[in-house]
Amino acid sequence: MVVRRTHLYDFHRQHAKMVEFAGFDMPLWFKGIIPEHMAVRSRVGIFDITHMGRVLITGAKSEAFLNYVITNDVSVLAPLSAQYSVMCNENGGIKDDFIVSRLEPEKFLMVYNAANREKDFEWLVQNAGAFGVKVEDVSDSVAMFAVQGPSAQRALQKVADSDLGKVERFKCGFTKLAGCEGFVSRTGYTGEDGFEVFVWDTPVDKPDKAVKVWNAILDAGKEFGVEPCGLGARDTLRLEAGMCLYGNDIDETITPLEAGLGFVVKFKKASFIGKAALEKLKAEGIKKKRVGLRMLEKGPSPRPKQEVWKDSVRIGYVSSGTFSPLLQCGVAQAYVGVEHAVEGATVIVKVRDKALKAEVCKFPLYDPAKYGYMRQK
């Protein structure tokens, strides 16, 4: 398979250590995961996330279609509002997680994981027939960046025509960005305040608009200490924030109830794919649950698939793990038996030949009064 490139490939190749991810040649880091991570937690960072999948769903029954195929309820979305959701298979296993935005009463934008682009599009098209809605993949004509961090609004405002102060969290709006037709959504994958920025009508072979907006944001952000950031920092930031990575923390064998995503499952809806299985699981009670772990002693960092133990009994496994640049220790997301999902409990993570103590934590793993979008200013 040919490795794909984004509009910013020349910039990335010049400035970043590259990595192949979901079929794209993407920046892993520019200066380094640690300085990029810290820039987003304390100032502002910009990520190229053009590799993600984007579809437009239009038609009179687009609301009914989405409410059938996803677990959350889009009927509560006013135009220019966004929500986080998942869609499940008939067993209640997660097909993907994503953000859906209502652009117009009968037009929605869905942004999902790069690794699931083909799978998701096929699933949507397959289920759209009965509703007569149009599912259009616009991934290849749109560039997408995330501008994240406590200074994100001030940096991005310098290149945006509209007043970004009026775009609240999980709201969105059309605006010109450095003179180009754009769209911003106050969402992200870092735990920080910030925006996801869309530049329309810029296919990869005509990258001018995308490059112009990227450079304009970097320029505007200079006075705030902006850093271009790669997938490395994107992963450590989302892990600290407690957000799931598809393929690690969630997949088709995990339900949203086990993943701690019950808040996006709206059982009061008449029907949606996976409802029966999820209702049954809810009635019976889940057996495992996703929790945060923070290592209590110095040593290696937890990594995916390592075992979690308590009192000589295996109670679960690590789904994502890393060294936390902010907390300066190993952190993880793990699935453990529900009876062990107790905040403050001490468990053991088996890292190669070592048994290391960790504390069960709620998300986010950092102090939300000091970091993240809820920080006290």
Place this chain on the structure above:
Amino acid sequence: MRFKDYEIPDELFYSKEHEWVRLEGKEAVVGITDYAQKQLHEVVYVEVRKEGSVVKQFENMGTVESVKSVSDVFSPVTGKIVKVNSELADSPELVNQEPYGKGWLARVNLAGFDKDREKLFTAGQYADYLKTMEE
């Protein structure tokens, strides 16, 4: 000498797995090369087998972790580990800052370097090896 951005001190020996060896009488100091530390980037944890451990050439002697990855370190020589760089416990970043200096990993009492030597590169050979890896 250098190859691209990578420093390759002339007086050391090198392994295919990017470890280096500095001979000091009957002992050798070992570490990972500038190329290796630049590939790993941001080393956050280093673990070397305990002092007193006997290691064979190309056998696992520890791990080096960066933020997102874990890499095995293979001993470039055969012998007994007589000293481990204890400074790395608190300052693993020394491996990035001075891969051939303060970022050394272990001191090994050699058990048969003449034989080990046959399977190691000189600086020039290692530079050629890096060149082939980049192609």
